[in-house]
Amino acid sequence: MPQILLVDDEPSQRQSLRKVLRARDFKTAEAGSVAEAQDQISGGKFDLVITEMNLPGTSGKELIRLCAPTPVIVMTNYASLRSAVEAMKLGAADYIAKPCTPADLVAVVDQAMVGIDESTGAGSNYTGRSDEGFFTGKCDAIRSLLRNIEKVARTDSTCLILGETGTGKELTARQVHLNSARADRRMVAVNCAAIPDTLIESELFGYEKGAFTGANTSRVGLIEAADGGTLFLDEIGELPLAAQARLLRFIQEGEIRRIGSTSSKRVNVRLLCATHRDLAALASRNEFRQDLYYRINVLRLEMPPLRERGDDVNDMAHWFVSRLSSEMGMPGKSLTDNALHAISRYHWPGNIRELEHAIERGVVMAEGSEICVDDLGLETNAIRPIPQRPRDSERSSPVTTATHEAPNETAQDVGVSEELSLEDYFQRFVLEYQDSMSETELAKKLGISRKCLWERRQRFGLPRRNGRKKTA
Numbered sequence: 001m002p003q004i005l006l007v008d009d010e011p012s013q014r015q016s017l018r019k020v021l022r023a024r025d026f027k028t029a030e031a032g033s034v035a036e037a038q039d040q041i042s043g044g045k046f047d048l049v050i051t052e053m054n055l056p057g058t059s060g061k062e063l064i065r066l067c068a069p070t071p072v073i074v075m076t077n078y079a080s081l082r083s084a085v086e087a088m089k090l091g092a093a094d095y096i097a098k099p100c101t102p103a104d105l106v107a108v109v110d111q112a113m114v115g116i117d118e119s120t121g122a123g124s125n126y127t128g129r130s131d132e133g134f135f136t137g138k139c140d141a142i143r144s145l146l147r148n149i150e151k152v153a154r155t156d157s158t159c160l161i162l163g164e165t166g167t168g169k170e171l172t173a174r175q176v177h178l179n180s181a182r183a184d185r186r187m188v189a190v191n192c193a194a195i196p197d198t199l200i201e202s203e204l205f206g207y208e209k210g211a212f213t214g215a216n217t218s219r220v221g222l223i224e225a226a227d228g229g230t231l232f233l234d235e236i237g238e239l240p241l242a243a244q245a246r247l248l249r250f251i252q253e254g255e256i257r258r259i260g261s262t263s264s265k266r267v268n269v270r271l272l273c274a275t276h277r278d279l280a281a282l283a284s285r286n287e288f289r290q291d292l293y294y295r296i297n298v299l300r301l302e303m304p305p306l307r308e309r310g311d312d313v314n315d316m317a318h319w320f321v322s323r324l325s326s327e328m329g330m331p332g333k334s335l336t337d338n339a340l341h342a343i344s345r346y347h348w349p350g351n352i353r354e355l356e357h358a359i360e361r362g363v364v365m366a367e368g369s370e371i372c373v374d375d376l377g378l379e380t381n382a383i384r385p386i387p388q389r390p391r392d393s394e395r396s397s398p399v400t401t402a403t404h405e406a407p408n409e410t411a412q413d414v415g416v417s418e419e420l421s422l423e424d425y426f427q428r429f430v431l432e433y434q435d436s437m438s439e440t441e442l443a444k445k446l447g448i449s450r451k452c453l454w455e456r457r458q459r460f461g462l463p464r465r466n467g468r469k470k471t472a
């Protein structure tokens with residue numbers, strides 16, 4: 001089992017890292033400073049060190065030298081990103097900009113581990129997550145995407161990854177990188193939308209000392225930092241026009257010139273770009289350079305939206321429940337049938353990221369081991385129409401008294417022909433069955449707690465009626 005040393009002076013930070021990594025079967029040890037880390041290193045063998053850069057006393061960067069040849073990943077907030085790039089020049093395996101999601105952390109650790117496997121054989125029982133199993137999904141669109149990723153990975157051509165927000169464009173870029181001949185080098189990911197316009201050129205291309213006010217030292221740019229590896233430019237549609245012109249020159253000539261420098265430097269970088277925007281339309285309105293568009297649109301990978309991935313949605317929901325509940329130290333949770341039903345009908349405008357967050361919310365909010373619809377906090381207006389089912393004349397009115405067999409049917413069995421939100425469904429179900437079922441039975445069928453049933457009754461003005469069946 002790979003062993004990772006976590007170095008951070010904040011115990012809470014170490015705890016969050018520990019949880020995520022242990023859930024992935026990594027063994028961890030901890031240190032609060034460089035000195036403590038040195039003690040740990042002399043007493044044991046580690047496959048990887050993850051350190052905060054800004055530690056009291058000696059900087060975390062010092063560990064790159066002290067721990068060699070063990071790879072070191074440095075963590076830092078965005079304000080110190082430049083120092084992180086410097087740390088990479090000193091030999092850091094990678095950097096993580098904080099705050100980061102568990103998925104970001106694991107992706108970077110995986111990448112570092114793949115390097116370890118290849119160079120030293122350490123952590124050899126660890127295969128990384130470039131396998132199909134991690135890239136969850138088995139619908140036709142994902143199978144075809146995985147085949148195309150392999151083809152794209154075999155080349156060095158520029159590739160444009162298209163898809164709505166949260167569909168997995170960055171994850172796809174990582175898969176391309178991990179499956180490519182550059183997998184042992186780093187992939188530098190840059191979100192063009194997150195860097196202020198005034199900084200983007202100096203971040204990408206670096207600058208020389210004295211190039212502008214405040215440039216007290218020379219800086220390496222992110223393109224140069226990706227030399228030998230892959231550069232992933234996320235949200236390329238947001239790149240300002242001046243930076244687009246510079247990027248175009250880099251693509252055409254394979255050279256970069258730092259701001260304020262008179263000489264160019266050759267860099268060997270494979271470029272992957274992603275966007276959720278229609279670049280052709282932007283180019284036609286002169287909001288994106290047409291020539292750059294043609295240059296980056298050589299190979300294309302298209303991400304399917306989650307709502308078009310059929311059974312993948314529920315498979316992924318189960319997968320996230322088991323992953324997140326064990327990461328959060330609350331294993332054994334599961335989704336109720338109604339929750340799954342809502343998940344499969346939800347529109348998922350934020351795609352997989354939204355699903356992941358809804359499940360995280362569900363795991364935290366669920367009172368027992370079952371995650372109910374309400375725990376997920378879905379926007380009810382994004383629930384899609386429930387497919388029409390021939391109506392039973394006896395059940396044509398939502399307020400008719402039901403027979404006792406009816407509640408054994410599932411949510412979609414309630415006769416409904418129009419668009420039906422979860423709220424509508426709740427109200428109709430309660431009105432239809434409240435005379436024949438106890439509150440406990442109703443709550444169970446709806447997949448919610450009795451407290452939640454009571455609250456919703458209040459919200460929708462559906463007080464419990466006299467003469468109802470006694471509570472079980």
Ligand SMILES: Nc1ncnc2c1ncn2[C@@H]1O[C@H](COP(=O)(O)OP(=O)(O)OP(=O)(O)O)[C@@H](O)[C@H]1O
Nearest residue numbers: 103134135136164165166167168169170171352353
């Ligand atoms: N096939 C998948 N299997 C498991 N998790 C996935 C998959 N695709 C995406 N994810 C997870 O969904 C989240 C969003 O993925 P990612 O950041 O790659 O999307 P994106 O399209 O780049 O988003 P954005 O457009 O906002 O930049 C991440 O946490 C990622 O790990």
